[in-house]
Amino acid sequence: IRGEVSFPHATLGKRIYDYILTPVFNEHNEVEAVAGVTRDVTERRIWEESLEKASEELQAMNEEMATTNEELSDANDGLTAANEELAKLNKQLYNARKKIEENEDSLRLAVSAANFGTWRIHSATREFVTDARMKELFGYYPHESLSIEQALAQVQEDFRSYVSTKLENAIYNKGDYDITYPVTGLHDKKLRWLRAIGNLKSDSSGQFSAFTGVVIDVTEQQLENQRKNDFIGMVSHELKTPITSLFGYLQLMNDETGKGENPLMDHALEKSLKQVKKMTRMIDSFLNVARLESGKIFLNKTDFSVNELFGELEEELKHIYTTHLLVFEKGQDISIHADREKIAQVINNLISNAVKYSDHNTLIKVSVELSGNFLAIHVTDSGIGIAAEDLPRIFERFYRADSAHTTAGFGIGLYLCSEIIGLHNGTIGVESEKGKGADFYFSLP
Template identity: 35%
Template sequence: MAELVWLNAELTQSHADLKASKEELQAAFDAAEMGSCSLDIKTLKAEMSREYRNHYGLPLTGEINWHMVTDAVEPQYREEVNRVLAQSAQHGAPVDSTYPIRHLISGERKWMRVVGKVRKSKDGIPKSIYAVVMDVSRQMEEENRKNEFISMISHELKTPLTSIGGFTQILVHKALNGANEDFAPICRKIQRQLGKMARMIEGFLDISRLEFGKTMIKKAEFDFALLFEDCKQEFNNEIQTHHINFNGIGSVIIDADRDRLEMVLHNLISNAIKYSPMGSAIDVSYQLADAKLMVSVRDRGMGILEYERDKLFRRYFRSQNQRIHTVAGFGIGLFICAEILRLHNGEIGAENIPGEPGAKFTFKIPLC
């Protein structure tokens, strides 16, 4: 009798320990915003945690079946999701599936990853699937950005490479035919294209440096008027689609990173060209204001959506303005500009011109 009492006490304690373990596991799932589910393969009925139901917008109480779950899956992915289930049901294959859903209540689009394993009966027949689900929307967005970034790099670098290839072919052709002429103009064009590539590559590298807080600036005194003149010559030689007006006040000695400031000015002028109609004017100017250098770039494009003004200099921000949705870009140029100016204790801002088309971007940095 004493032995039975002891066994009963042990069994009761085991049940209590198991319940506590389940509660601790569920608490861990909840903390990680992971849902859990047990799906009966034969009836396709599921026991789901509250978090799982929340992810999909399913009723928080009551019976759930597989068809209710797949209603949330985007239509073009349902066949693949059902195929994964069939593989598990027929062959006991583990589950690892990532797919987009539309929340059944809010309509919000999310990417979900489901990972699980099959439980089998004593006869070795798949009986149920135990799985956990997690929201991987952020990871998928990062992956998409990476792919878009690689595509953009390939496209952007292809343009100067094509130009360099063309100029080189001209040089080779002239050399082979014994042409006795000055090759300096063609060589200068090649140099400009190489400079363009170098700036692009430096910009791409800056993204990685900024990610880890490793961007450095190398300050030295120089005359901003010379940098301004270099930009003027380059854009006037390369751009025939817009009328770019450069206006300065002459020599201004500043203590700053020349290459970084040149990148900022290039980015702002290039954006003005990209987002304004062909044949329109772009004004680039600089002046002194309160012991600071103030540089402005004004275009005659579509301007800035007021509710997006505070987001312009965020990483990866792309305007939702439908008028510019075909303009290529990755949303990093203005972010890099803002970070470079921050390292100079400077500032950057943007505004629309009241009663006129276009926007004006202005940055300021201390002279020393």
């Protein structure tokens, strides 16, 4: 028999012994004694246990290392894929940079060929960066610095406040900036008409914006337009006198004969008076265009009630536009500070436009609404509508949509409306689809 046994030692503590017991037989083959041997195996057992524990720890380390190797292998695969993707992105970035550089070169060539001046304004610091052409247009030498205040000082006095207001509104209120104004060069004293177009872009940090744009010398075009306007004004003025006389004579004849004795004559006179009134309004429009372009239209602003204006227009226009159902929707009694006569002219022009392009016996609605610090007036019809491609140019001078060519007109009514509202620092617009009517509106502060 072989085994191990542990028991405490008086001085050494717990000890482990192994033993071997062998039976001793007599002549009768009977066990008469037991012989045995024992030894202290405590140190060996401690060493074996330590070795077993170390083996287990080594096995665990091997397993952990195997897992780590697998993870490293996966990481290496991922890193390889990431490097390949990064290489692809770097190539795309390189191509994009190359494309941007090509576009910048093309833009520089285009700006140079078009003889534009360029500028940039930092909305926070108001730093004004300009190129040599920009300085030249304001009469400065290329080596001289040019600030916003210095540039405004070269704008003719009649336009200076207008340009300054539009500039500040564009930088800090994201307003539109496409204006034409005259300047006198600082050194050359040369009069130039400039058209400035700007665009506001916010920085990715959101802390400031960059206002960039171009300036174009439009002196020749402006002088040509001035000659046209002078001619239009002269012809319109010359026509005004005979038309006024003709209207007076027709009115006198109508007073004398319009007693029901000759229905045919009464009808002819009535039609003639309407046509003369139409010609008078047309001549007035041409005169207004000429005055507007020459800067001779001035605003006479007063405080007035919108509801009262609606009431007067409704009473006047219902006798003129008898072919349509004209409805003025009066809301809250709002008072505004504006040129009453010119705002009435804008509403009248928009109504006249709606009458032209909508069927008889259809509704034309005039309404008002208050949104924040702005008052908006809408003129809505259910007429032929406006094609999408015509909408961006509908307020340009002499522009007429393709669908409007079958209707008489010169394309100046909406242009006049736009300019009058612009003089009030307001906005004008239209929402329309072809065949679904139109909603013209303008808002005033």
